Amino acid sequence: MMKITVTLDSEPTYQKPKKGDEVRKWSVRLGSTSPSQMTISDFVEFVGNQCYSFNPAICNYNWIIEENFNSSQLIIIDVDKKLSLGNAINRLIELELPMPNGIYRTLSDPTDNNLPIEEKLKLAIKYRLIFVLDRVITNFDEYNNLVRERMQKIFPEADKLSCVQKFYGGKDLLYKQDTTLLSSLLLISVSDLYQTKHIESTQGVRKALKNKKNAAPNKHQEAKNLLAMPYLSDSTTTNSYNYTKELVINEPPIRNFDWEKARLEFKLLDDFLSMNIKIYHSELLGLYSGMRRIEGGAKKWKEAIQNNKSIDERKEYISDWFDINYTKGTYIFEQKISNYATNDPASLIYERLTDLHFKKRMEAQKLLGHPEISLKQAEMEMDSFLKQAIETPGNGKYILKAITGIGKTEKLLSLNLDGCIIAAPTHKLKEEIAKRYRNLGRTVLVTPEIPKLPEAIQQEYDKLQAIGDYEGAASYLKECSSSDIANTHFVGSEIMEFRKKMNNYFKELDTCLNSDQLVITTHKRILFSDFPNHHTIIFDEDPTQYILETNSFTTKDLRIIQDELNDTDQKAVQQLLDLANSNDNLNMVHQGNPLKITDMAEFRKKINSNKVFVKGAILPSFKCDYWMATPENLKDTNGDKKIHYIQKHKLYPDKKLIILSATTNETFCKALYGKIIWKDLSSVKHTGSRIQYSNLSLSRSTLGNRNNASNLNSIRNLIVNKPIITYIKHRNLFPDSNTKIHFGNCSGYDEFKGEDIAVIGTPHIPSFIYLLVASELNIQFNQNDIEMGEQTVCHNGFQFKIMTFPHEELRSIQFHFIESELLQACGRNRTLREVATTYLFSNYPLPGFEQHNIRELPQLLDENNIKEEVTTESQSQNTFQYGIVSGSL
Template sequence: MVSKKGFLEERINVCLDQEGFNQKPSKNEVVRISERIAGQVTRVTIKELMENVTLPNAKSFTPATFAKAKRLNQNWKSQQIFALDIDSGLRIEEAIRLSEKWRVKPTFVYSTFSHTDQYHKFRMVFVLDEEIQDIRVRNVIQTALTTLFPTSDKNANDAARVLFGGKKIEFLHKGVVSIPDILDGVVRKIKSSSNSTREMKRFCKASGLAFHKGYPHYKKVEELELPSKWENLFISKTKNRTNTINYYSTRGENSHFDYYLVFSKDFYQDNESFSFESKTYEEQVMKQVRNFPFENLQKRCKLYREGISGDYWLYHNEMFGLMTNLLNVEGGKSKVVEIINSRKEYLEKREEWSLMMNQIRKMNYAPTRCNTYCPFADECIHAKNMIEQGKLPRGSVQVIEEPQFQDVDEVYRKLENVLGDLLKSTENGVYVIKAPTGIGKTEAIVNFAAENHFSIAFPTHRLKEEVSQRLNSKKIKHIKVPELPLLEEPFSEKIEHLYNIGAYTTVNKYLRQISNENEDVSIFLEELDKLKTSKNELLLTTHQRSIFTNDDSNSTVIFDEDPIPSLFPISQMKVSDLVFAFTKLQDNEVNKDVIITFQNMILNAPFDIVQERSSFLLPSVKDLEQTIVEERTISSNVLGFLNCDYFLKMRIHNTDYIYFIQRKKLSKSKKTIILSATINEKISKLVFGEDVTFIDLGLVRPAGSILQVTSKSFSRYTIKESHKELKSLAENLMERYNPESEIITYKDFSTGGKHEEIYFGNTEGIDNLKGENITVIGTPHLNPIAYLLISVALGYRMGLEESRMEYRPVERNGLRFYFTTYSNDILLKEIQFYLVETQLLQAIGRARVNRFPAKVLILSNLPVVGAEYISLSQKELIDLMK
């Protein structure tokens, strides 16, 4: 694609003499030009160059620049223009036809002073897409061009050659050539000759390139494929090139290939066995992909679809891109043949394309990226290459639907409008507002609190206290649920024991018992008692208290963050603890029969099958709780189990456990507003009913950046299995992509960070990392038992296929990726993603990238919408784990 300023306005460096001539300079004039021209380095546009070298100016020039102001081959410094003098044996129109045949067209051609209609004498000028600063490469290019046009003057090929001006421009292409394109042309020409092997070796000897597998040793590659630096190697990376000119009218992006040239160690050698450090990797990536779903590629790739049907005319570079992809797939060669046979106009190209196919296969070309050659790259959401478009590689992410971002202030205004309308409404029910992290949800609540009375429930007492301070700073009157004070032993030990066994009623009794001798507890109880009589006052509370106490202080409650996990508390105990507790409970004759029956049901329950707890009548419930409280050896949540909805018995390492869940519900007599960045619409409707109002405010265009490496899951299990290697990998990735960043990960995955009190499960609302660069390490899976019990509590029943976890391709949130999950279209899978995404997104949100220019690095295989994804090769991962 032509840049906005126009191709002819591209600038290049030449040594341009300041004196013009209307004919070929005399010998004395030539001497003077030679002496001064090396010091006349000029940066000119291509248009200016053409005007300067033709009449009426007809100035002399050297394509090269020099390190010293003396025109000598040994002073050669750089070159972007190459020229051939044609004095006989070829007419201009024939030269152009040849250049089209070899696909190496000159940028312009001008006639020299001795040119006539009968005897054509002209100069072909080739502009490279990059400036060359390696004399070896310069010699390769000059040798290649004279090989393509053998009638050119061999005496005009030295590096310091002066080229004289001429009459006029005879041909203009408005295009540049690349070094790989020039060498491709040489290969095409030589392969079409009668003794191609001999001629190929001759060219390699003349140019200095190594001879490898029947070809000059050069290769277009992706950056990851580039070999390590070596003395006989020239590497050209797109991002490091000098004076790059982007001009590809049929490519999806103005992008060049990276490439390398391998030079012969002994000037020439038949180097069939040549190898360098990355060869093992090349052979690995070139292994053909098996079981490739061509039907998926047909649906997802317009170029392949229209290429194989013959509806689209394929240009050379597009066919090259298709071949490099399809020849890496088992059965892909037949698809290439099918494409070649799709149009009768391709008949004349069969030989050329057959040669190109053989070269791609022999030289092990990797799949070309879609955005470097595909004309439809801007029309579809494409993967890295055609292979990934059809078959997703493990550890990579394909965007199938681009996220739609909005300005942060726009989303905040939406939040204010929606929240204001809901607070004015007189309709009860559950209203869910999904709003991105860091846009100011809490600030919006505080602003509305000045003129409204409602309850605000926070996930922690710490967040409750932070908001209380904000309200005090604005002089907004409010009351708050007190936090149980820290107590010394044995009081704290006793209360912790009562909570563990589920004796919440006894906790309150015990606190009142010790309040006479503990002032802090006395104040705590007084504040609780005040809450019972408060009505229509701004109340700050917690998720737990709002859910478990049926507080009726206000008719409207706002949950800051998602309360759904708190509505499904899951507990665990050993079966032996439960049996011991039941044995003690049997001492009470009134409850004995029910307890024995219940105990037998537990002991006889099958493993790994969710059971619904039986309903029962206990004549003496108070005696049952009292018995458990008095028995100090009972430490499991027996009372919680007796109140559960479902339970599951499992054997883990020869020990039998009971997992159980109790479903809580929000009050239907209130208006409940939930503000959360991670809440899920499907789960919300299952939990709160189809009548729930769900409002998604959309995504914010971040002020910072999010980078995600998806090649490893960094799950708890994988870290436990390969702790040393994954810790080394995480450290090296941080050093590469986000050095000196703060870390959020699992509580038990020590990283030596300054904020180890912030970890998965303890990130909600934390604000002291805003604007900081952070690295989030891990995919915080829960125990699959949690997914199972929650799905059953929501009324879902599953069979063999639904409950099986596998590493499988997934399409979610506009992304395709591999993940260990359940089969498609089931609640179990939705619950899993919801719970894992919640933990991951909460951790990422601590940097507040929506408002601050911070950088977040994520090491997890669960892709986050809007991140820049990095998929590393196996070789890179191994190197980084050392």
């Protein structure tokens, strides 16, 4: 949630001081108060309801005077009897300015307190309007102009404003909102046009606007300041019409602009050109800033206003205001779509309207080279590293990051691994590794998978797993194999057969646990079982998601069992409920166990007796390291909350650890395992081709968006008859994605070896996972650091745009998980050794991939050689649940 910096009194003032000493004391106290950061909602509550005084400006030296002005993001309108609040609101509506972020009655307002708020909003005569600007103003002259020359002209009835004026708080907050801020550019344009409202002739209006511009001293050329240097793009786009830091004179118009295509992709533009929907001042201004750069665009803009009865005809003067302020020879300016159409899907894809004609968003820009070694050299270095790791005595930690398909597992087959354990992420991969050993005639032990259970027993086992009672689940299986429980599910010989299977399962497992021979098992089994006679653990693939286990339960789960607990534990549950339901604690990471229960045996018993209703894993939270609360439904912040937590499972400190992975991370490994021996063989020359289209994120929220339809069609045309890996819930968008492989389930599959494949999407995971993992890695951050937004970043030798954190270390964690999933997906066709092509569509750039733009696809597909390749091909042929470890051992 956005925060603003304000100067807020340290204590409330319930009535206006009357004596000189009282006023001086109040003024000195406010002046000496250090600025603080808070949400808009909290600020207006303190001021409007709790009588806290404030100063809209931040001043240096604890002295509130103009000479000490530092910055401000607030504009205050102070009205004393000369204009009713209802009329003030109507004026804002008439001028199409946003509603204030706060409205409160002053201490002396005579309006009846008992009236409903709706009436007070009409009748109050002593009140203040609080506007939060869309940016922090650091230049005093600019701020002074916005306050006195702009806002004061719109509200001449208001008391004369000073830029460093102190304001008393109020007794009645009538209105607040924190979703829409006041654009300084909008305020300037509205103010200029408002001052011409008495002029009837077009020529008169234009003359007044020109006089206004020419009369302003240079330091008040706010239009030039606002629309030039601070807003210039720093992108190195090939769109020659974009924004450079050089003066551009006589810009040629953009020709052959496809208006129909643009309307399909930009809803506001479509609404505007349909000429039957009301479009507001800020939207008209933003649209004109782009349309005027297109051949015939200014004319089309004016015609759309003239033919739209919902738009005031005087809004046509917006174009005159704009053109007068931006004559040829000044800096080119075009507003970002996100500035005037925040909720339009196009704002997530395009930066500006004219980018629809060009490469809308730039593909990732390569900043640094990416040297690659030969496959032969990589194999030699891998052989040497693995030999050293296996043969060196002791309990060292050896980490090999090696490209997918280099043959890590194959190399293990040639080494003496007595006393070692190989751990794979899944039972399927475990069995594949075991099969390769047996094919060579090698003896190997494999930890068994739980036999198929009767439906009722399976359901009971799954419920115990779901609530996090892993010990209870294991005990239940043992009980099934040795008690009369099976009698209720089987008849006759089936009972003996089931018991035999279960006894064999436990016997095989016991053999593996107590052996000193090579054992092949799963990542999860390693963490929950003891192997006392083995000296080395070899992880095939990165085990981080099992070592850092995340899980969750809801406040509803707690309420189900609360009344059945003793008084002390009921209070402990209530304390957690209060903490989770407090808005101040949402998305805040807490250390330690969220629940302080005195009678664990009884608590576990109540959880088990209610496991039909309790859906979350409460019990493991008692061993967690960090936890945080988020809304269960993001659209309902007042509803039930979800408690997410993380636990770091400790590996055997006395055993040697070897990790073989294409996606592991050196920073993670150092934080988790301490001193490590690290080898990176991830940058190797490929036999096949790797092509990435990186100008669209294609996230879960945008992939299926109707405004993305043209891009999806281009992608489908390129990848026809090719296997597709994407989000599990979006596979229906692609006819050839009927595969079990999807984001979150990519590791270890070889089915696409040697085939061309497409990987589509940027697999973000819930942000709470990043925060909990960061806490486990001892990364320090505050609430301002966790607000994600689209940023231009430099990483892995690329510059690119992505939705991410402002905090560099949080960003690195996020990028690790995205990159890991993309690398796993892109490695399925083994282009390291195979003549095949991987097509990746994601705005997260991977090293080694050629970077392209989706806008190139229609042209490429029109070329005969591409058509022939596609024809030949056609003739011959959730969510990522990171760390929520479930299923059998």
